Amino acid sequence: MGGSNELKGPDLAQGIPEAELGDGQMLLGHAHGQAVLLAKRGLEVFAVSATCTHYSGPLAEGLLEGETIRCPWHHACFSLRTGQALRAPALNPIACFDVKKRSGRLFVSNKTKTEGAPKVGLSAALASVVIVGGGAAGHAAAEMLRREGYEGKLTLLSADRAPPCDRPNLSKDYLSDNAPEEWIPLRPPEFFHDHHIELLLGVRVTGIDVAKQRVIAEGGNTYAYDALLLATGADPIKLTIPGSDLPHVHYLRTLADSRAIIAGTATAKRAVVLGASFIGLEVAASLRARGIEVHVVAPDARPLERVLGPELGDFIRGLHEEHGVTFHLGQTAKTIDPHHVTLANGDVLAADLVVAGIGVEPAIALAATAGLSVDPGVLIDKYLQTSAPGVFAAGDIARWPDPHTGDEIRVEHWVVAERHGQLAALNMLGKKIPCRMVPFFWSQHYDVSISYVGHAEKWDRIDVQGNIAKRDCKLEYRRGSKVLAVVTMGRDLESLRAELAMEKLASAASH
Numbered sequence: 160m161g162g163s164n165e166l167k168g169p170d171l172a173q174g175i176p177e178a179e180l181g182d183g184q185m186l187l188g189h190a191h192g193q194a195v196l197l198a199k200r201g202l203e204v205f206a207v208s209a210t211c212t213h214y215s216g217p218l219a220e221g222l223l224e225g226e227t228i229r230c231p232w233h234h235a236c237f238s239l240r241t242g243q244a245l246r247a248p249a250l251n252p253i254a255c256f257d258v259k260k261r262s263g264r265l266f267v268s269n270k271t272k273t274e275g276a277p278k279v280g281l282s283a284a285l286a287s288v289v290i291v292g293g294g295a296a297g298h299a300a301a302e303m304l305r306r307e308g309y310e311g312k313l314t315l316l317s318a319d320r321a322p323p324c325d326r327p328n329l330s331k332d333y334l335s336d337n338a339p340e341e342w343i344p345l346r347p348p349e350f351f352h353d354h355h356i357e358l359l360l361g362v363r364v365t366g367i368d369v370a371k372q373r374v375i376a377e378g379g380n381t382y383a384y385d386a387l388l389l390a391t392g393a394d395p396i397k398l399t400i401p402g403s404d405l406p407h408v409h410y411l412r413t414l415a416d417s418r419a420i421i422a423g424t425a426t427a428k429r430a431v432v433l434g435a436s437f438i439g440l441e442v443a444a445s446l447r448a449r450g451i452e453v454h455v456v457a458p459d460a461r462p463l464e465r466v467l468g469p470e471l472g473d474f475i476r477g478l479h480e481e482h483g484v485t486f487h488l489g490q491t492a493k494t495i496d497p498h499h500v501t502l503a504n505g506d507v508l509a510a511d512l513v514v515a516g517i518g519v520e521p522a523i524a525l526a527a528t529a530g531l532s533v534d535p536g537v538l539i540d541k542y543l544q545t546s547a548p549g550v551f552a553a554g555d556i557a558r559w560p561d562p563h564t565g566d567e568i569r570v571e572h573w574v575v576a577e578r579h580g581q582l583a584a585l586n587m588l589g590k591k592i593p594c595r596m597v598p599f600f601w602s603q604h605y606d607v608s609i610s611y612v613g614h615a616e617k618w619d620r621i622d623v624q625g626n627i628a629k630r631d632c633k634l635e636y637r638r639g640s641k642v643l644a645v646v647t648m649g650r651d652l653e654s655l656r657a658e659l660a661m662e663k664l665a666s667a668a669s670h
């Protein structure tokens with residue numbers, strides 16, 4: 160995924176009439192060879208880079224809110240004043256430019272002025288932070304601690320041998336051979352050194368001594384903490400049928416898993432994907448892009464119906480069928496042998512590659528053994544603190560009180576995990592910011608991107624606006640009069656507006 164390099168709109172270095180930009184309006188132009196976005200808020204005019212630092216989304220098609228701009232693709236949020244990436248999934252700032260007013264015209268100078276975050280005064284009590292889990296939440300927390308000026312010891316322990324990676328890409332562009340492996344690490348290796356983050360890979364934490372404030376790793380090493388973040392993510396649910404342990408049967412969670420599937424595609428001609436989950440279907444799409452025959456086997460009547468409802472389930476099925484995927488719905492696999500998968504109904508599918516995407520379970524054993532409250536995620540309060548003082552939890556393992564629905568929810572979304580990590584970091588530093596986040600995720604199937612804001616496990620009805628078949632629609636999942644979640648295709652701005660509206664309601668509800 161990447162934005163166009165073509166520069167559009169007026170040359171802002173040459174100036175535009177001030178009257179062309181009304182209050183609350185944005186204008187896309189360019190200056191000094193870069194796409195630049197002008198935005199007017201009150202009497203001030205801001206000029207920032209128009210390209211999102213996540214996957215190069217077009218910020219000019221995003222949403223202005225106060226002194227921020229939100230990206231239309233995956234809802235990152237940047238400060239217009241400082242360029243700071245205020246919200247994941249973008250982690251790096253955008254450039255800011257000076258704007259001069261002369262003779263009723265606005266000129267963008269070539270002087271960039273991206274500012275760092277203001278440093279906070281830190282409690283001397285926080286001399287050592289340990290983060291368990293080098294994924295979305297763990298990495299984002301470490302980065303935010305340093306961004307906010309935390310100067311104490313910072314240790315990031317990860318069972319994975321690979322450094323923090325762009326996990327969503329493992330089933331999408333990387334798996335379909337549209338993204339090189341250089342895009343997968345979230346940071347270059349020097350980032351951790353330069354930010355004094357002690358990144359210890361291949362280190363599995365096996366115990367937490369809450370009383371002595373230390374974690375114990377496999378092999379016996381211990382790491383003392385003043386504040387601890389648990390961000391251990393989730394593990395794929397494993398098959399238990401005969402043949403599950405054959406070498407051509409794969410799961411997908413880590414870079415190593417994705418590499419192993421890619422290695423399997425070198426000789427595979429036919430693949431069976433077990434499970435019509437987001438990951439299962441993204442794998443199906445990526446394998447089709449590699450020219451492999453794909454059969455998807457799932458017990459459901461429609462793919463993704465439990466999450467998205469029947470209308471979108473039918474659409475997604477049709478979309479995959481258009482690309483040559485064959486579905487075997489209402490079915491489960493009974494046995495696997497080196498060349499076949501046999502289904503419960505007796506059908507036999509040829510398969511030299513099998514990928515199981517039958518769900519994940521949160522990795523909560525560490526927290527449970529340490530005596531923290533779990534049910535079935537790790538229970539946290541609105542500041543993301545667990546039942547043990549100074550111990551926070553974030554990401555796929557965390558179950559938090561959601562002010563929008565009034566329920567305690569746990570979700571498995573990339574952006575939520577990163578934002579949790581960022582918020583936990585701020586709260587470790589004593590900021591006491593309650594979690595009012597509205598969950599967001601996206602899923603990519605071929606050239607169709609689906610955006611989902613909110614959280615709806617059960618709904619009374621789905622209101623469909625627009626045309627699903629034309630990939631131009633908005634679906635509202637309602638319980639009573641409340642909109643619990645909004646799904647869009649081809650309507651990114653509406654997705655951003657829905658997110659903002661839910662944030663305002665959540666904020667009002669938690670006051």
Ligand SMILES: Cc1cc2nc3c(=O)[nH]c(=O)nc-3n(C[C@H](O)[C@H](O)[C@H](O)COP(=O)(O)OP(=O)(O)OC[C@H]3O[C@@H](n4cnc5c(N)ncnc54)[C@H](O)[C@@H]3O)c2cc1C
Pocket residue numbers: 291292293294295296297316317318319326327328329330362363364365390391392393411412413438522525553554555556570571572573574576577599600601602603
């Ligand atoms: C292939 C794939 C595609 C996805 N696509 C999307 C998408 O398009 N959109 C979306 O919203 N979400 C997507 N997700 C989900 C998203 O990646 C997760 O929600 C997110 O990674 C959760 O972040 P986390 O930090 O909680 O856990 P993770 O990112 O899983 O990180 C957990 C880390 O903890 C480490 N760990 C676990 N136990 C221990 C231990 N005991 N000691 C030390 N380290 C430990 C692990 O090695 C890992 O490094 C996808 C997931 C996968 C696997």
Ligand code: FES
Pocket residue numbers: 211212213214215216230231232233234235248249
């Ligand atoms: S491209 Fe902007 S948030 Fe992903």
